[in-house]
Amino acid sequence: MPNDFGKLRIAIALSGLVVATLSTSCGDGTNVDGVDAGPAALSDALGADGAPAAGGNVTTLEFLGVETGIFGMSEYLKFSLPENAVSFTISAVGEESFLYSLGEVIDPNAVKLVEFSQDPSLCVSCKNRVAGAEEAAAFLFPITPTVGLVGGEYSFIVTSYFLQQGMMQAKPSKVDVRVHILTSTPGSGTAKPQSGVVDLNFHFTGAGGITAANAAENEKLKLAIADMREIYKQVNLEIGTLRYRDVSEDFKAVESISGKGNELAQLFKLGAGNEGGVNVFLVTSISDPQAGGAMAIIYGISGGIPGPTLLPGTAGTGVAVVADVTLGFDGNFGAVMAHEVGHHLGLFHSSEAPWIGIHDPLPDTGENDTSNLMFYAGDAYIQGTDQANKLTGDQGFVMLNNPVVHLHP
Amino acid sequence: MLRNTTIAILTAGCLISTAWASEPATGIRSLLAGIDTVPPKAKFIESSDDPVKALLSIVSDPSERGYLRLRAVGFLGYFHRDKRVWPGMADLVKKGHPDIRVMAAKTVAHAFGPLRPQQVIQLLKPMLSEKSLKLRQAAVFALSGIKQKGADVIAGLLQGELKRASGSYRHLLEKALKRRRGIR
Numbered sequence: 001m002p003n004d005f006g007k008l009r010i011a012i013a014l015s016g017l018v019v020a021t022l023s024t025s026c027g028d029g030t031n032v033d034g035v036d037a038g039p040a041a042l043s044d045a046l047g048a049d050g051a052p053a054a055g056g057n058v059t060t061l062e063f064l065g066v067e068t069g070i071f072g073m074s075e076y077l078k079f080s081l082p083e084n085a086v087s088f089t090i091s092a093v094g095e096e097s098f099l100y101s102l103g104e105v106i107d108p109n110a111v112k113l114v115e116f117s118q119d120p121s122l123c124v125s126c127k128n129r130v131a132g133a134e135e136a137a138a139f140l141f142p143i144t145p146t147v148g149l150v151g152g153e154y155s156f157i158v159t160s161y162f163l164q165q166g167m168m169q170a171k172p173s174k175v176d177v178r179v180h181i182l183t184s185t186p187g188s189g190t191a192k193p194q195s196g197v198v199d200l201n202f203h204f205t206g207a208g209g210i211t212a213a214n215a216a217e218n219e220k221l222k223l224a225i226a227d228m229r230e231i232y233k234q235v236n237l238e239i240g241t242l243r244y245r246d247v248s249e250d251f252k253a254v255e256s257i258s259g260k261g262n263e264l265a266q267l268f269k270l271g272a273g274n275e276g277g278v279n280v281f282l283v284t285s286i287s288d289p290q291a292g293g294a295m296a297i298i299y300g301i302s303g304g305i306p307g308p309t310l311l312p313g314t315a316g317t318g319v320a321v322v323a324d325v326t327l328g329f330d331g332n333f334g335a336v337m338a339h340e341v342g343h344h345l346g347l348f349h350s351s352e353a354p355w356i357g358i359h360d361p362l363p364d365t366g367e368n369d370t371s372n373l374m375f376y377a378g379d380a381y382i383q384g385t386d387q388a389n390k391l392t393g394d395q396g397f398v399m400l401n402n403p404v405v406h407l408h409p
Numbered sequence: 410m411l412r413n414t415t416i417a418i419l420t421a422g423c424l425i426s427t428a429w430a431s432e433p434a435t436g437i438r439s440l441l442a443g444i445d446t447v448p449p450k451a452k453f454i455e456s457s458d459d460p461v462k463a464l465l466s467i468v469s470d471p472s473e474r475g476y477l478r479l480r481a482v483g484f485l486g487y488f489h490r491d492k493r494v495w496p497g498m499a500d501l502v503k504k505g506h507p508d509i510r511v512m513a514a515k516t517v518a519h520a521f522g523p524l525r526p527q528q529v530i531q532l533l534k535p536m537l538s539e540k541s542l543k544l545r546q547a548a549v550f551a552l553s554g555i556k557q558k559g560a561d562v563i564a565g566l567l568q569g570e571l572k573r574a575s576g577s578y579r580h581l582l583e584k585a586l587k588r589r590r591g592i593r
Contacts, residue, residue: 206577249580253550255550287515289515289554290487292449292486293486293487293488293489293516294485294519295516296484297480297483300444301445327475327476327508328476328478339444340445352446353439355440355456377443378442378443378445378476
């Protein structure tokens with residue numbers, strides 16, 4: 001099936017993974033219908049994978065080595081969601097050249113939050129929108145305030161598709177699936193997050209002349225972070241700890257973003273071992289040779305919508321942003337970074353390009369509102385206008401739901 | 410707050426701009442406007458009766474937003490079988506704004522490398538002698554991806570460069586030669 005959206009991990013145009021439980025796992029709770037994560041949890045309380053959340057706890061359930069079978073579908077995987085859950089993410093990390101998505105997600109009331117879609121790269125009609133991604137994918141619930149979570153047993157199916165020259169074909173694969181459940185702490189008052197903090201882990205390839213050594217004093221980086229703080233302030237999301245790290249100059253110009261051995265995936269894997277936070281990689285250019293002869297360039301890209309934020313070092317964990325001056329871009333990347341991190345936390349484009357003709361699932365984002373930070377077109381970010389950075393309350397809801405965000409108590 | 414950008418726009422090539430400047434390109438323009446979107450070829454065809462003309466028009470319009478022009482260069486690669494594209498791209502490789510030239514070099518190698526490798530090599534070879542590191546880097550990357558029958562002329566060119574290269578350029582050449590071995 002042709003992937004009409006291109007590299008969806010991006011936000012591409014819209015553009016954004018298998019068995020048993022944690023350690024002891026899988027075995028414990030397998031039943032006729034599927035695999036039950038049961039009570040086993042990798043971690044709970046503060047800080048799964050280095051993501052402490054003062055106003056919330058993160059619990060991680062693992063289904064390692066899940067096989068998707070001849071039709072590219074896993075059996076039903078199950079887990080129990082507590083009553084005080086704020087959100088949960090399902091992530092799937094598998095093989096190169098495979099796109100992973102969700103076939104079904106069914107809540108305790110038998111409501112299908114996700115249904116099988118014609119296009120596994122994006123299910124627009126799903127009650128809870130999901131976007132598949134290459135090699136490592138993640139899915140956030142709820143992705144809109146119109147989806148309510150209820151306590152009880154959830155079941156879901158992971159799907160896999162082999163990618164070849166722009167085509168997708170259902171094919172067996174093996175993936176590690178994790179469910180991260182964010183719960184509110186006693187006394188935090190509400191399951192709906194009101195405010196939070198996200199940490200940023202910067203990775204420097206030498207782009208823009210920024211290095212770990214000069215980052216703290218680099219005017220360009222300081223300006224970009226100031227822009228981002230200003231933008232995120234609208235939804236009570238603060239930028240917290242900033243961490244700096246140099247990585248290989250080999251990835252200064254990212255020359256491929258999809259397919260086997262693509263440079264973007266290799267770059268994102270350099271984030272392995274990081275502390276919790278969103279991994280940001282600054283580069284000079286991002287280009288991708290397309291099947292058919294075109295050479296696409298973009299100014300930023302997220303490893304998914306959302307990215308597997310609690311799994312540092314996967315092919316999808318991170319955002320890459322151009323930090324150099326190019327024709328028509330002054331190199332001020334704060335808004336582009338805010339846009340891509342927005343994707344990584346779970347935001348879709350508020351409105352896609354006319355050739356796609358869809359809008360995000362959020363009630364309060366106006367259609368074709370060019371002033372929204374997540375509008376698809378880059379005129380505003382690239383050219384720089386003060387009006388092009390709007391975020392709405394519903395967008396804040398999504399961002400704060402991501403378990404990488406530390407919620408305020 | 411975000412700042413306004415001062416864009417230094419240089420014309421990409423007089424020949425092209427004269428020929429295509431009048432083509433309206435609203436539909437095509439919307440395809441190029443995304444900062445993180447990659448439209449498929451079919452959408453370009455749906456969006457215009459003559460997508461090549463529209464893309465060339467955008468590339469050659471010095472008043473157009475710079476990043477749209479850059480993206481337009483890359484997406485011309487979809488239409489490499491159109492007779493107008495090769496001469497247009499060859500012109501873009503040779504002169505104009507360095508960023509346009511970089512994009513044209515990469516696109517030419519990707520789109521035309523499999524069809525006419527010798528012509529592409531001849532077109533890109535002079536770029537290896539440019540003073541601008543950015544242009545030399547683009548030429549190295551573009552050349553290293555071209556599949557070629559017979560003797561590996563490209564590897565020879567890159568090896569020659571390697572002998573007198575240093576620093577990051579040398580590093581890039583080593584990476585390109587490694588890539589070349591993977592292709593051959």
